Amino acid sequence: MTTTRRIAATASEWLREGRRVVAALLVGIEGSAPLEPGALMLIAEDGAIEGSITGGCVEAAVVGEAKAIFAGEAARTVTYGISDELAGSVGLTCGGTVHVFVQELSGEEARVEAEARDAVAAGRPVAIATLLDGPRAGQKLAVVEGEVDGGFGGPELLDRSVARDAEGMLAQGRSGIRRYGADGAVLGADLAVHVHAFAPPPKMLIFGAIDFSAALARVASELGYEVTIADPRAPFLETPRFQRAAKTLLVWPEEAFEQIELGPRDAILIFTHDPKFDQPALIGALGTEAGYVGALGSRKTTADRERRLRESGVEDSELARIHAPCGLDIGAATPEEVAVSVLAEIIAVRSGRAGEPLRQGSAAIHPRESHARA
Numbered sequence: 001m002t003t004t005r006r007i008a009a010t011a012s013e014w015l016r017e018g019r020r021v022v023a024a025l026l027v028g029i030e031g032s033a034p035l036e037p038g039a040l041m042l043i044a045e046d047g048a049i050e051g052s053i054t055g056g057c058v059e060a061a062v063v064g065e066a067k068a069i070f071a072g073e074a075a076r077t078v079t080y081g082i083s084d085e086l087a088g089s090v091g092l093t094c095g096g097t098v099h100v101f102v103q104e105l106s107g108e109e110a111r112v113e114a115e116a117r118d119a120v121a122a123g124r125p126v127a128i129a130t131l132l133d134g135p136r137a138g139q140k141l142a143v144v145e146g147e148v149d150g151g152f153g154g155p156e157l158l159d160r161s162v163a164r165d166a167e168g169m170l171a172q173g174r175s176g177i178r179r180y181g182a183d184g185a186v187l188g189a190d191l192a193v194h195v196h197a198f199a200p201p202p203k204m205l206i207f208g209a210i211d212f213s214a215a216l217a218r219v220a221s222e223l224g225y226e227v228t229i230a231d232p233r234a235p236f237l238e239t240p241r242f243q244r245a246a247k248t249l250l251v252w253p254e255e256a257f258e259q260i261e262l263g264p265r266d267a268i269l270i271f272t273h274d275p276k277f278d279q280p281a282l283i284g285a286l287g288t289e290a291g292y293v294g295a296l297g298s299r300k301t302t303a304d305r306e307r308r309l310r311e312s313g314v315e316d317s318e319l320a321r322i323h324a325p326c327g328l329d330i331g332a333a334t335p336e337e338v339a340v341s342v343l344a345e346i347i348a349v350r351s352g353r354a355g356e357p358l359r360q361g362s363a364a365i366h367p368r369e370s371h372a373r374a
Helices: 003-016 059-070 107-121 158-173 211-222 240-245 251-259 275-286 299-311 336-353
Strands: 021-030 038-044 049-051 076-080 097-105 124-133 140-144 146-152 174-182 191-198 203-207 225-230 247-249 267-270 292-295
Touching: 003 021, 003 038, 003 049, 003 107, 021 059, 021 191, 038 059, 049 107, 059 076, 059 097, 059 336, 097 247, 107 124, 107 140, 107 146, 124 158, 140 158, 174 251, 203 211, 203 247, 203 251, 203 275, 211 225, 211 240, 211 336, 225 251, 251 275, 251 292, 267 275, 275 292, 292 336
Parallel strands: 203 225, 203 267, 225 247, 267 292
Antiparallel strands: 021 038, 021 097, 038 049, 076 097, 124 140, 124 191, 140 146, 174 191
């Protein structure tokens, strides 16, 4: 179970047991921080803790905030960082500033949160929106597979606007803060709402049942990918090492694309080393919206493959989408090392980074898109 699903399961379990629970939600970051916005920490009144929001930098101070909330203080956003007066005791080792919304989950908010977290734990697409401002701060609205639950108890337009934005952010797999007018208008800035999107896991489709596929599937699964290995050769595919690491499909490439829909968050890898497999697999991959298409092989194999694809009518602009030979140049040799190399390139492509050593770069280590509405 991934960290997200584990915390979601714990939240719903504690709430259903009737325990008093404070949730500390990381809603904003300035500079650098270990975890992304949306990280959640749960504090039960009996002292139990689950999750983390900064990897240990400010958690002790947040527990103090939770005790104040249990004592009757209102939900609020607290800020920690190098500019905070508590920097000496809770300052971030990364040198950043974090904004954490702290509230007790109770009443209707607890119900919405528990049911939404149940859906997250079950792997369903969910967006949880939390109102951060005003006397109703802490109220929840959840979108679960297109169905809206809960609300902010204010203007109906606010609920409609947030639900629409939450669905859009869920489709993109993005979390962040949106601002609205007091009447719910999308062009206002009176009320801040944090939307935490729990999108379905990204998919990885690997063609070719070989050692490199099994190694890549194992590591990619740890990173949250839903991995499928496809191969039409039953003797190659039907062995435990592939079935332990991923779903398997005994199909030709054309049939695989009929069964799996792939989008911008997904990756396709061609590891077949055989023109009768890799050519239709690559042509099919270029017909999808997959964010990463990669092919294993030597530089000679890559050149021969590109020549055959051009002869079959593939344009140079389409060939530019193919990362081949796939992976970063780290001297990888074993299947496990190649898996690290390929996944590193996938992460770099997704993040828009060059994959150079950190010490040679000057950009922020943890680049973050703005959470403000344009």
